[in-house]
Amino acid sequence: TEAEATRPDWTAQIEKIRATQDATAFQELFVHFAPRIKAFLMKSGTTESMAEECAQDVMATVWNKAQQFDPARAGVATWIFTIARNRRIDMIRKQRRAEPEDLPWGPEPEPDQVDVIAVQQDTLRLQQALAILPENQRVLIERAYFNDLSHSEIAETTGLPLGTIKSRIRLALERLRHAMN
Amino acid sequence: MIEHHLSDSLLIGYAAGTLPEAFNLVVATHVSLCDDCRARLGAFEALGGAMLEEATDTAAAPAAMSQGAFEATMRRITNMPPEPARAPRPRSTGLFPAPLVDYVGGDLDAVKWRSVGGGVRQSILPTSKEASVRLLYIPAGAAVPDHGHRGLELTLVLQGAFRDDFDRFGPGDVEIATEETNHTPIAEPGPDCICLAATDAPLRFKGLLPKLAQPFFRI
Ligand SMILES: [Zn+2]
Ligand SMILES: [Zn+2]
Numbered sequence: 001t002e003a004e005a006t007r008p009d010w011t012a013q014i015e016k017i018r019a020t021q022d023a024t025a026f027q028e029l030f031v032h033f034a035p036r037i038k039a040f041l042m043k044s045g046t047t048e049s050m051a052e053e054c055a056q057d058v059m060a061t062v063w064n065k066a067q068q069f070d071p072a073r074a075g076v077a078t079w080i081f082t083i084a085r086n087r088r089i090d091m092i093r094k095q096r097r098a099e100p101e102d103l104p105w106g107p108e109p110e111p112d113q114v115d116v117i118a119v120q121q122d123t124l125r126l127q128q129a130l131a132i133l134p135e136n137q138r139v140l141i142e143r144a145y146f147n148d149l150s151h152s153e154i155a156e157t158t159g160l161p162l163g164t165i166k167s168r169i170r171l172a173l174e175r176l177r178h179a180m181n
Numbered sequence: 182m183i184e185h186h187l188s189d190s191l192l193i194g195y196a197a198g199t200l201p202e203a204f205n206l207v208v209a210t211h212v213s214l215c216d217d218c219r220a221r222l223g224a225f226e227a228l229g230g231a232m233l234e235e236a237t238d239t240a241a242a243p244a245a246m247s248q249g250a251f252e253a254t255m256r257r258i259t260n261m262p263p264e265p266a267r268a269p270r271p272r273s274t275g276l277f278p279a280p281l282v283d284y285v286g287g288d289l290d291a292v293k294w295r296s297v298g299g300g301v302r303q304s305i306l307p308t309s310k311e312a313s314v315r316l317l318y319i320p321a322g323a324a325v326p327d328h329g330h331r332g333l334e335l336t337l338v339l340q341g342a343f344r345d346d347f348d349r350f351g352p353g354d355v356e357i358a359t360e361e362t363n364h365t366p367i368a369e370p371g372p373d374c375i376c377l378a379a380t381d382a383p384l385r386f387k388g389l390l391p392k393l394a395q396p397f398f399r400i
Contacts, residue, residue, distance in 0.1 A: 035243035060257040064264040078230030085198035095202040098209035101270045101279035126231040144190045147199035151333045155357040157188040172220040
């Protein structure tokens with residue numbers, strides 16, 4: 001569709017921040033992502049002023065961590081989502097953050113272009129799947145992200161309508177196995 | 182071979198940062214042991230990114246930032262210390278995966294156990310109060326009394342195995358119990374069972390005998 005064709009390539013904005021500390025490229029990211037981060041936090045029960053504060057902090061961290069962004073591992077939106085997740089735990093919940101140990105391979109000096117393209121295609125496929133999801137199914141998935149499920153819904157492994165992202169999980173598994181060999 | 186994994190919604194809760202600290206520790210510890218759940222977590226982080234990107238409908242419409250938010254953020258950047266390079270977290274060589282080592286302050290030999298009767302020992306790890314997490318040492322053949330749950334209970338096996346009314350749980354397996362679950366976990370013969378167990382409400386014991394002072398007995 002038109003919207004997909006004109007979607008900015010956020011990776012280019014990150015590259016510009018890395019290379020030349022480009023504030024214009026950063027502003028484009030800010031205009032798009034800051035209001036979305038704020039909405040996401042408010043939807044999960046954060047007050048407006050705290051969500052605003054946290055969204056600003058997340059965007060400042062995006063600038064600060066631009067050097068660490070690895071397009072072979074995750075898309076820009078996913079990377080920003082995980083920064084927001086970490087800041088939510090640090091700033092809003094004021095908790096320690098238990099993180100899994102790293103896999104035995106480190107980050108490559110140069111990202112593999114095959115992986116970069118695979119991540120971009122994956123991201124697009126996931127967005128398309130999400131866009132055509134029936135409203136009632138989409139609401140259930142959103143409730144899981146916004147911490148709005150009952151205990152039995154949390155325990156249930158197959159309760160969420162995740163058929164659309166099963167291919168994404170399969171691809172992630174394949175990449176993981178490939179990387180470990 | 183891990184047979185009992187984290188549920189989709191637990192992985193989503195971890196991906197979104199909405200779980201209590203005690204549950205986060207169980208999730209991070211299991212993911213350290215389980216490549217399947219690591220891959221699923223990666224997918225749910227990507228789905229979170231896609232939801233953030235596609236937030237246009239009424240459910241998650243973007244929320245306008247305050248006047249001057251961009252300028253305030255640029256000032257924030259000027260005042261921020263440079264981001265330190267992220268130190269790699271190598272795979273642990275002992276019994277405990279790295280996130281658990283962080284909380285215990287070492288491996289099995291660093292645990293400060295307290296006896297709770299019947300040979301069972303526990304060590305409560307410090308977390309936020311919404312939920313609690315403890316290491317349990319259950320000698321082979323010992324049982325945790327028949328109990329129900331007021332909330333959610335996650336039990337991750339680190340060594341040995343236990344069996345309850347529903348299934349068998351070996352190293353790396355997670356049992357997820359809720360208000361609807363009543364069970365009597367029994368440690369199998371063989372190596373003593375060591376588990377990491379998190380719950381967001383006190384357990385509900387059925388019998389008259391096992392009260393808080395003596396929550397475990399030997400059968
Ligand atoms: Zn697993
Ligand atoms: Zn239980």
